[in-house]
Amino acid sequence: MKTHPSIHIGIALFILLAVLFLALFLPNQWALFQDQEHLRDWVSQWGVWKPVAVVFLQMAQVLLAPVPGQVVGLVSGYFFGVVWGTVYSIAGTTLGSAIAFLLARIFGRPLVERLTPAPTLKRLDDGAQRRGLFFFLLVFLIPFLPDDLTCFVAGLSPIPIPALVLVAMAGRLPGIFVSCWVGANAMNFTTTQWALLIAASALLAALFLLYGDQLQAWAWKLTGSK
Numbered sequence: 001m002k003t004h005p006s007i008h009i010g011i012a013l014f015i016l017l018a019v020l021f022l023a024l025f026l027p028n029q030w031a032l033f034q035d036q037e038h039l040r041d042w043v044s045q046w047g048v049w050k051p052v053a054v055v056f057l058q059m060a061q062v063l064l065a066p067v068p069g070q071v072v073g074l075v076s077g078y079f080f081g082v083v084w085g086t087v088y089s090i091a092g093t094t095l096g097s098a099i100a101f102l103l104a105r106i107f108g109r110p111l112v113e114r115l116t117p118a119p120t121l122k123r124l125d126d127g128a129q130r131r132g133l134f135f136f137l138l139v140f141l142i143p144f145l146p147d148d149l150t151c152f153v154a155g156l157s158p159i160p161i162p163a164l165v166l167v168a169m170a171g172r173l174p175g176i177f178v179s180c181w182v183g184a185n186a187m188n189f190t191t192t193q194w195a196l197l198i199a200a201s202a203l204l205a206a207l208f209l210l211y212g213d214q215l216q217a218w219a220w221k222l223t224g225s226k
Helices: 005-025 029-034 036-044 047-063 069-107 109-115 118-131 133-141 147-155 161-188 191-223
Strands: none
Touching: 047 069, 047 147, 069 109, 069 147, 069 161, 109 118, 109 147, 118 133, 118 147, 118 191, 133 147, 133 161, 133 191, 147 161
16 A cells, blocks of 8 residues: 655655654753653653653654663653553554554565564464564564554554454553553552552562563463464
8 A cells, every 4th residue: 555655745744853852952862761750750751742752652662672662651651640641651552553564564575574573473473474563463462472563463453453453452552551550659658558569560560570481471371372
């Protein structure tokens, strides 16, 4: 399917502006994404522009940063509450996903092969061919799977981009909602609740470190991928 030339120009201008923004205003952008406290401090400086910052950060983490969007969701929930925090976060991740779909459709398989490890690409190709749009919904929904990379692979499929955008939004929504809820209620947690949350997080991190491959294999199995 051909893409209208105006879309190519729009995408090119967007990428150029994003790169200029990062270069001029965020010289330490990688530290920003890796440090939640640094992230919160940076967002607080934006004043009335805080919603724009959250949308931009969620969009950028889909395209650039190897960290879960839930990290930004925590900050979004802290500043804006559950409802608006979720709205801003899902807007950013949806925008980032849409851009990834478009980039894959414009630049094709060579770009996707450079970004995606061969075993992951093979699994995603296989699942897409056998289960189509429903497969992508499961990948976005189930934890431990590379949902950001999936955006690029999904862009290679013949599925219309509006359908992919809706699926990405629906699949990401539960995880983002939970992270925003935690961020919104963090100040109200009791000591016991904080202890339980920290213990659960530590347990999950330990399980992933010890059994990461098995957890991911289990998650892939849930999608029907071979």
